[in-house]
Amino acid sequence: MLHKIGQLFITGFDTSEPSDEFLEFYSSENVGGVILFENNCTPNHLAENSIKSVIEVSSEIIPLVGVDQEGGQVCRFRGAPAEYKSPSDYGKNKDLGLFKEQFSRAAHYIHSLGVNLLFGPVADIELANNKCLKGRTFGKKAASVIPFIESSIKISRKVGLLSCLKHFPGLGAAQNDPHQKIAVADYDYQTFLNREAVTFKAGIETGADMVMSTHMILSSLDPRLVTESEIVIEQLLRDKLNFDGIVVTDDLLMHGADSLGGYGERAVKAFNAGHDILLFGKNYHATAEAIAYFKEEYRQGKIDETRLKASLERISGIKSKLTMPVL
Secondary structure, three states, X not given: OHHHHHHHEEEXXXXXXXXXXXXXXXXXXXXXXXXXXXXXXXXXXXXXXXXXXXXXXXXXXXOXXXXXXXXXXXXXXXXXXOOOOOHHHHHHHOOHHHHHHHHHHXXXXXXXXXXXXXXXXXXXXXXXXXXXXXOOOOOOOHHXXXXXXXXHHHHHHHHOOEEEEEEEOOOOOOEOOOOOOOEEEOOOHHHHHHXXXXXXHHXXXXXXXXXXXXXXXXXXXXEEEHHHOHHHHHHXXXXXXXXXXXXXXXXXXXXXXXXXXXXXXXXXXXXXXXOOEEEOOXXXXXXXXXXXXXXXXXXXXXXXXXXXXXXXXXXXXXXXXXXXXXX
């Protein structure tokens, strides 16, 4: 079981292409996947080379290769055919047809490069002046957001991309950008059920493969950070919304997660809350530290064996859906 712990992690690298040191770390720790950023994707052939390198050293047959390609400002791949307009542009114009056309084109293209996981669609509703979400939501009401979410998931599945709803339990009403500090919102359980939960439920019922949480506090539900809250992850997401897929953290390098402690503590607390995949961004040295800490906690019997098996089975199961790209 110890040698499989790396499968719980997705990490990135801060160079344009993965260094030999990164690839050695990735292979030796049996890491589950990589996340690509703009400096790894522009020009686009960099991503293709990087993905090929990661596949070659992967102990598992297929690694998860994820990217944020939401449209507009959050596009790691730039230029046609990968880049498309922001979600808010489509939402304001109520142009679902154009979104389907342009998103489908982009999805086909990035999948052809070897990407198999899209960190999207954004299921948040625009409710406050949240700079983090500017341009990234499809609208101000669930009814107008849902058709775009459903289309994104269906197109992704058809193309061969895994989809990931974000940012659970709903970042739209929050103050603060979790990249910089903990996001805070004050909506209660009933408001959640009537508003935020509606878009996520629609995405889950359409077949979203993953759900990403966010580094926020909903004090009316739990005084703790969502990232470490089994109340939010297990009770709301798993039990109330009946989600049995993979739950992934937002980047644990964000300052919104700082209160959880060191990198290893962040990973363990998030896992114990119910997350299956622990996402670290460009700092793979932090990922190495987190994996080492996690393994030591496991050796000391502080990681529940049944929970670990369940997460590893979910990850293995989702990877069985993937096909190896022709590179």
